[in-house]
Amino acid sequence: MWEMLQHDFLRHALKAAIVAGVSLAYVGVYVVLRRIVFMGAALAQLGAAGVGLGLLLGQPPVLMGTIAVFAGVAGFALLPADERRLSRENLLGAIYALASALALLFVAKSPVGEAHISALLFGDLLAVGHGEMEALAAVCFIALLVHWLGYHAFVAVMTDAIFAHSVGVKVRWTEWAFYLSLGILVSACLRAIGALVVFAFLVLPPLAGLLWARCLRDAFLIAVAVAFLSAFIGLWLSYAYDLPAGPSVVTVCGVVALLAGIARSLCPL
Amino acid sequence: MNEPLVTVTQATLGYGRSVVLREVNLCLSVGEFWGFVGPNGSGKTTLVRALMGLLKPKKGQILWHRQAPIGYVPQREALDNLLPLTVMDIVLMGRIRRSGFLHRFSAEDREKALEALEMVGIADFAHRAYRDLSGGQKQRVLLARALAIEPEVLLLDEPTNGLDLPTEHAIMELLRRIHGERRVTIVFVTHLLSLAANAVTHLALFHDGRVIVGRIDELLTEQRLSVTYQTPISVSELNGYRIVMVQEARADVGNAPA
Numbered sequence: 001m002w003e004m005l006q007h008d009f010l011r012h013a014l015k016a017a018i019v020a021g022v023s024l025a026y027v028g029v030y031v032v033l034r035r036i037v038f039m040g041a042a043l044a045q046l047g048a049a050g051v052g053l054g055l056l057l058g059q060p061p062v063l064m065g066t067i068a069v070f071a072g073v074a075g076f077a078l079l080p081a082d083e084r085r086l087s088r089e090n091l092l093g094a095i096y097a098l099a100s101a102l103a104l105l106f107v108a109k110s111p112v113g114e115a116h117i118s119a120l121l122f123g124d125l126l127a128v129g130h131g132e133m134e135a136l137a138a139v140c141f142i143a144l145l146v147h148w149l150g151y152h153a154f155v156a157v158m159t160d161a162i163f164a165h166s167v168g169v170k171v172r173w174t175e176w177a178f179y180l181s182l183g184i185l186v187s188a189c190l191r192a193i194g195a196l197v198v199f200a201f202l203v204l205p206p207l208a209g210l211l212w213a214r215c216l217r218d219a220f221l222i223a224v225a226v227a228f229l230s231a232f233i234g235l236w237l238s239y240a241y242d243l244p245a246g247p248s249v250v251t252v253c254g255v256v257a258l259l260a261g262i263a264r265s266l267c268p269l
Numbered sequence: 270m271n272e273p274l275v276t277v278t279q280a281t282l283g284y285g286r287s288v289v290l291r292e293v294n295l296c297l298s299v300g301e302f303w304g305f306v307g308p309n310g311s312g313k314t315t316l317v318r319a320l321m322g323l324l325k326p327k328k329g330q331i332l333w334h335r336q337a338p339i340g341y342v343p344q345r346e347a348l349d350n351l352l353p354l355t356v357m358d359i360v361l362m363g364r365i366r367r368s369g370f371l372h373r374f375s376a377e378d379r380e381k382a383l384e385a386l387e388m389v390g391i392a393d394f395a396h397r398a399y400r401d402l403s404g405g406q407k408q409r410v411l412l413a414r415a416l417a418i419e420p421e422v423l424l425l426d427e428p429t430n431g432l433d434l435p436t437e438h439a440i441m442e443l444l445r446r447i448h449g450e451r452r453v454t455i456v457f458v459t460h461l462l463s464l465a466a467n468a469v470t471h472l473a474l475f476h477d478g479r480v481i482v483g484r485i486d487e488l489l490t491e492q493r494l495s496v497t498y499q500t501p502i503s504v505s506e507l508n509g510y511r512i513v514m515v516q517e518a519r520a521d522v523g524n525a526p527a
Binding site: 032033035149151152153155156158159160162163164165166167168169210213214215216218219 | 318321322323339340341343347348349351352353354355358359362363365366371372373374398414415418
């Protein structure tokens with residue numbers, strides 16, 4: 001298992017998967033608890049569509065992807081709270097479907113062609129360079145720092161926004177900080193690990209954590225541990241059995257979440 | 270006369286283009302116990318939100334005479350059962366304003382949270398998961414969270430909805446005790462006039478986009494209520510407990526088979 005770490009590119013890939021996975025899993029606990037799982041998927045696909053548009057127009061793909069993600073974050077934060085006519089979940093589902101289709105269309109018609117589709121969806125973990133790794137780590141550090149500093153405000157607003165307002169929490173600013181940190185994370189991780197893996201890390205480790213946690217702190221710890229282990233085991237399986245890296249990591253994540261669910265149903269607390 | 274806390278003058282309230290309440294005039298003073306009573310959708314919660322500063326009046330004004338900490342108590346369903354929070358986690362949220370930079374809780378914050386839990390009689394549940402509690406226990410936790418603020422005003426939005434009769438009675442007794450011991454101004458929102466009639470000192474009756482306010486002894490008369498609701502209403506007493514009901518309903522009870 002350890003011999004894969006002798007290769008520079010695999011060490012970088014492992015670091016990138018662990019840094020991105022741990023950060024996304026942490027923020028993903030909020031995503032699952034706020035019942036906005038579709039938002040993770042929609043943002044990831046918006047980023048992919050932005051990358052595709054960049055390839056088509058000959059513009060920097062990462063920049064275009066980032067712009068698309070931030071546009072999505074701003075649109076979501078500005079959405080009116082009135083859900084009588086259209087729920088946010090329905091709208092996110094529609095954005096997800098449209099962005100996925102646009103991503104594939106843009107890439108298919110771009111000069112570089114369909115060779116990029118796989119990298120767009122599953123990322124190119126094995127191609128992550130040292131500089132890219134450092135940039136990813138810096139962005140993840142900033143996003144997690146925001147979450148550490150604003151922990152109680154984030155939890156209070158997620159639990160009961162009206163009460164949070166009554167005790168002086170700036171609800172709108174807290175919401176913006178949350179969605180921006182999510183947008184920054186998704187757009188930074190997208191290039192390295194791809195839309196599918198970003199979405200998987202946002203949802204599967206937090207699910208495992210929430211199934212077993214007795215308190216919020218435990219949910220964060222379990223989610224982060226599951227992401228860490230999935231990144232490590234997934235990459236090792238990819239190396240040992242010559243499998244694509246991204247899907248291997250997602251599969252391990254999924255299996256761990258499934259096992260957590262089965263174990264939880266067999267041993268109720 | 271008690272010191273006024275907040276005055277609402279000729280306020281028109283609503284969302285977007287729709288108007289929910291017109292020309293509301295109201296003055297809440299220190300130590301009063303108000304009942305905001307009206308059917309669902311009559312604008313009770315709208316006025317509570319406006320008092321909390323979440324909703325600006327379209328016309329008129331809401332003037333707080335000084336800063337008074339508000340303890341807001343929602344219905345227990347306001348908190349998602351998915352949240353893996355302990356009772357203490359939730360009550361500590363009431364200390365956020367006093368927890369200083371970065372909202373880190375001190376030993377004093379924890380002590381105050383525990384005191385609030387003791388006040389509502391569930392200190393033993395501090396480390397239990399909120400989602401595992403019964404409806405009445407959850408409502409007490411939310412009340413403790415509001416008390417942890419050390420509030421001057423308690424705004425309770427239908428806290429007894431869906432509770433069984435003994436639990437509803439216990440919550441009302443608790444509110445009376447808090448009102449007596451702490452001299453907190455209480456606003457109790459309910460759609461049950463009989464429930465409010467036995468606890469509050471002042472009433473705000475919500476009907477047809479208007480709010481009629483006054484002392485309980487002024488408003489709780491058959492004549493005033495019948496005019497307000499445009500239907501014959503009876504007010505009676507049984508063992509010192511006020512009962513308010515539509516007269517047809519009383520006739521039905523009288524004609525019920527033995």
